[in-house]
Amino acid sequence: MIPLSLAEVARVTGGQLAGVADPAVLVTGPVVIDSREAAPGSLFAALPGTRTDGHEFAAAAVQAGAVAVLATRPVGCPALVVPDVQAALGQLARAVVDRASNLTVIGITGSAGKTTTKDLTAQLLETLGPTIAPRESFNNEIGHPLTVLRVTDQTRFLVSELAARGAGHIAQLCQIAPPRLGAVLGVGLAHAGEFGGVEAIAQAKGELVAALPADGIAVLNADDHRVAAMAARTRARVVMFGRSATADVRAERVRADEAGRPGFTLTTPAGSAPVQLRLHGEHHVTNALAAAALAAQLSMPVAAIAAGLSAAVARSRWRMEVTKLPDGVTVVNDAYNANPDSVRAAIAALATMARGRRGFAVLGPMTELGDDADRLHAEIGADAAAADLAGLIVVGDAAEPILAGARAVPGWRGVLQHVPDAAAAVGALRGRLRDGDVVLVKASHSIHLERVALALTGELPLDGDTGSRT
Numbered sequence: 098m099i100p101l102s103l104a105e106v107a108r109v110t111g112g113q114l115a116g117v118a119d120p121a122v123l124v125t126g127p128v129v130i131d132s133r134e135a136a137p138g139s140l141f142a143a144l145p146g147t148r149t150d151g152h153e154f155a156a157a158a159v160q161a162g163a164v165a166v167l168a169t170r171p172v173g174c175p176a177l178v179v180p181d182v183q184a185a186l187g188q189l190a191r192a193v194v195d196r197a198s199n200l201t202v203i204g205i206t207g208s209a210g211k212t213t214t215k216d217l218t219a220q221l222l223e224t225l226g227p228t229i230a231p232r233e234s235f236n237n238e239i240g241h242p243l244t245v246l247r248v249t250d251q252t253r254f255l256v257s258e259l260a261a262r263g264a265g266h267i268a269q270l271c272q273i274a275p276p277r278l279g280a281v282l283g284v285g286l287a288h289a290g291e292f293g294g295v296e297a298i299a300q301a302k303g304e305l306v307a308a309l310p311a312d313g314i315a316v317l318n319a320d321d322h323r324v325a326a327m328a329a330r331t332r333a334r335v336v337m338f339g340r341s342a343t344a345d346v347r348a349e350r351v352r353a354d355e356a357g358r359p360g361f362t363l364t365t366p367a368g369s370a371p372v373q374l375r376l377h378g379e380h381h382v383t384n385a386l387a388a389a390a391l392a393a394q395l396s397m398p399v400a401a402i403a404a405g406l407s408a409a410v411a412r413s414r415w416r417m418e419v420t421k422l423p424d425g426v427t428v429v430n431d432a433y434n435a436n437p438d439s440v441r442a443a444i445a446a447l448a449t450m451a452r453g454r455r456g457f458a459v460l461g462p463m464t465e466l467g468d469d470a471d472r473l474h475a476e477i478g479a480d481a482a483a484a485d486l487a488g489l490i491v492v493g494d495a496a497e498p499i500l501a502g503a504r505a506v507p508g509w510r511g512v513l514q515h516v517p518d519a520a521a522a523v524g525a526l527r528g529r530l531r532d533g534d535v536v537l538v539k540a541s542h543s544i545h546l547e548r549v550a551l552a553l554t555g556e557l558p559l560d561g562d563t564g565s566r567t
């Protein structure tokens with residue numbers, strides 16, 4: 098981070114120094130919320146956890162080198178006492194952004210694909226200059242400021258992932274690190290239950306472009322009408338990306354190879370170049386185009402963008418992660434999370450990958466869908482059957498409507514099985530899988546269905562799994 102003295106930290110957070118011998122001591126980072134990650138120069142932010150209170154680890158953090166603790170009460174070691182540690186983290190992050198001399202902040206939001214797009218964008222921009230991007234999905238009121246606090250005076254680009262669970266969240270994240278470029282990927286049904294419907298989600302995602310300055314750039318998905326309509330909510334210049342012929346940055350001649358990896362001609366106002374992604378699933382075309390549009394606006398030549406996208410890898414785990422096993426079975430672990438759009442995208446990718454072979458889907462519940470949950474699960478079942486999968490294994494009670502949806506598709510003769518948990522799903526697959534089969538595993542994060550994929554790849558033993566495959 099850009100170093101700040103404890104006195105400056107107190108000033109920007111409105112905090113009181115407590116037990117600090119020398120207010121001139123510099124915080125150089127990292128700023129951490131886990132005392133085990135504290136190092137010399139650190140600031141430890143004591144947050145209330147669900148099981149423990151961060152304040153209890155203040156001494157351990159200081160022992161590990163933290164110069165002070167951001168806390169809501171004196172903790173017996175050097176501290177900055179503030180009314181709200183989370184808010185103080187945001188204020189501190191903003192102070193760092195304001196002190197950065199050569200920083201361009203890029204915000205990315207959308208219902209699905211934020212992390213993937215963030216990872217792709219970071220891999221492009223890293224070739225232009227020092228780039229900071231979040232670890233994993235550090236995209237909320239805690240993860241976002243922690244990411245921003247990694248900015249140094251050398252940092253040229255900050256690529257931030259912005260998530261919302263309600264109105265006002267993205268606007269708040271944008272205050273912590275005001276973006277000059279903002280990309281909106283799509284408005285889908287992720288967290289629809291919490292938001293109260295898709296229009297409310299569109300309203301919330303649009304806060305990103307509403308926050309952009311007049312000399313900013315709004316990068317909008319032309320293929321999603323709710324996103325395209327956000328052009329009316331921004332002062333910034335608008336750049337459209339998508340498959341539509343009207344998009345400024347678009348993919349032409351999209352095709353997928355036998356592993357479901359899309360290739361296309363990237364077309365921009367500055368020229369065209371061929372791209373062959375290493376990511377699986379045609380839905381990644383959208384993410385790649387958003388990254389391309391951002392990089393193009395930051396003066397990256399189209400040939401370099403195309404080469405960068407073609408070389409880019411999935412940096413975050415369990416998103417369409419493909420493992421080919423020695424016995425010829427291919428496992429697609431997409432169990433990081435699930436909502437109707439991403440399940441549909443994954444089923445489409447599975448169908449491509451399993452062309453001429455047998456495709457199996459292990460699908461668990463999609464959470465946080467509110468009142469429409471049963472109907473949305475049933476629709477997914479119908480999609481899976483319509484994709485002519487060889488088998489559909491449905492995991493858990495909440496996913497049960499998937500069964501009825503699949504059964505309602507006339508003429509589908511695949512195997513349909515309902516199992517209670519991950520171990521039973523592995524058991525159901527073991528006897529069935531054979532050389533050439535492709536298995537997709539997907540559900541919402543809290544179900545931890547990645548255990549099925551990890552059991553198949555041998556990375557994790559699973560209770561009740563006998564390990565035999567016939």
Ligand SMILES: Nc1ncnc2c1ncn2[C@@H]1O[C@H](COP(=O)(O)OP(=O)(O)OP(=O)(O)O)[C@@H](O)[C@H]1O
Nearest residue numbers: 208209210211212213234380383416434438439442
């Ligand atoms: N454009 C897209 N359309 C539909 N599904 C997508 C798209 N991009 C990614 N996905 C799928 O959505 C899931 C999550 O992807 P990713 O982690 O990139 O999204 P995210 O928006 O960061 O999610 P989260 O809100 O959990 O942070 C993965 O299964 C991925 O394959």
Ligand SMILES: [Mg+2]
Nearest residue numbers: 211212233234
């Ligand atoms: Mg994410």
